[in-house]
Amino acid sequence: MVPDDGSAPDDGERRPPTGRQRQPSAGHQRRLSTGQTVELPLECEFTLTGGVFPASARRLSAGLPDRLSPVRIAPRTGAVTLASIEYHYVGGLDPYDEFAVIVPVVADSRTDLPGAQLVGGLVAGSVGGYVSYLPVTTEASVALGREIWGYPKEVADIEIHDRGERRRTIVSIDGERVVSLDMRKAETSERGATMRSFTRMDGRLLGSRVALGGEFALTPLRQRASFSLGDHERADELGKLGLRERPLATLYGHRMRARLHPSRELK
Template identity: 35%
Template sequence: MIQGEKVTLPVRIRDAAVASAMFAVPAAAAQAVIAYSGLEIAEPRRGRAVCSLAFVRYADGDLGPYHEFAVAFLVRPPGAPPPSGPLGRLRGLAGVGAFIHWLPVNQPFTLEAGRTIWGFPKELADIPLDLSGRVRRCAVRFDGRTAIELAVRPGAPLPNGAGAPRLDAYSCMDGVTRRTPWEVRPSGVRMRLGGAAVRLGDHPVAEELRGLGLDRARALSTATVGHLAMTFEGAAEVRP
């Protein structure tokens, strides 16, 4: 029961829109940021990890309409042996999950649902975003102070059906690490190399991202999704 309403699993999102950017960051520093989860950061290249920033507008879904900002890192599935050699690293990418490090939202229903059902690190913020302009823009603000701003330039259209349909989302709240099976069905996807600009404010998470060099990094790639449907199963505790 969330705010007096019964939320049934799986939770379905019927219409969302997304803009996101991936950055290569130093693996050791990224591992230190997510050490509290007990998970191991994925290293597609030796010494480099992948940090992803995304903003999402949920229009129609089981958690109501809201805006969300996400900071995530690619992680190895718990228990998977560390890959060795360039080929092993590539093969290891097949099973990677997304560890959700920070997930501010702007509406109370999804805040409570996200924290209670999956242990997602949601907190309330003002999240103005523009997904209709030539450049997609988003800011996360607390009491008028900007924590982070992200601008993403859409790239070239990809054929529908491209992209990973199923993946695992990991989260860690109050010392408990959880895995949530997550299915995505995107359409209207555009991708490009580079194409993102990040501005960091004075929030603790912004400090962490500054420590990873995100304020001066060039994005590996950016993606925008015009229409995204998603399904979230229940979370299961994992013991890395």
């Protein structure tokens, strides 16, 4: 993270949050092409800011695997989550930063009717997020995401500025800005949830379970987050999603914890 006052980064920002002892996992180990060994399920701790923005359902559908449909909030409208993630701890790797572009989806949905589609997906356990773009700040984190889960990671410059009540994230590649995200913090409470994450690897549709916990706030219909696109070609791709400026909800979490389970092919 880059302090807004221009001072040197505080090493404490990169230390794992205190007050909780990590228990040895009963999982298995994977060695990455970059040489690091990680244990699965993967344990992470992080700070999160983000917003959920309306987007064109037709354009979102064009970029999804056949079995996934964007969650409809209106007949022609889906959503995209833009999230800035500052990892303080990632088992087996040095901490890194990440910017996620995630499309809320339903797998194998029988209807696109708003409301009915989401309810049916929740009952079937088929609601999740399809990760369409995931820039990160280290090569090791690229290997981690691509080799184990199929996440579409690539190395980028990610600056996270903390301005008291606000956090600003700037993503750039080769000196060209891709996207900026501004977020006003919210009051949090301890929460936990389990979600599904969908990816595509070698032509196969994969799903994985992600268990989340920590101090978190989801604030609906409030102008707490905004984004702007830059001039890089990746920004052009995001612009083609038909993103709208006013968020449906904003996300803020600190002392967050996640356990990422290995992915499995959807049958």
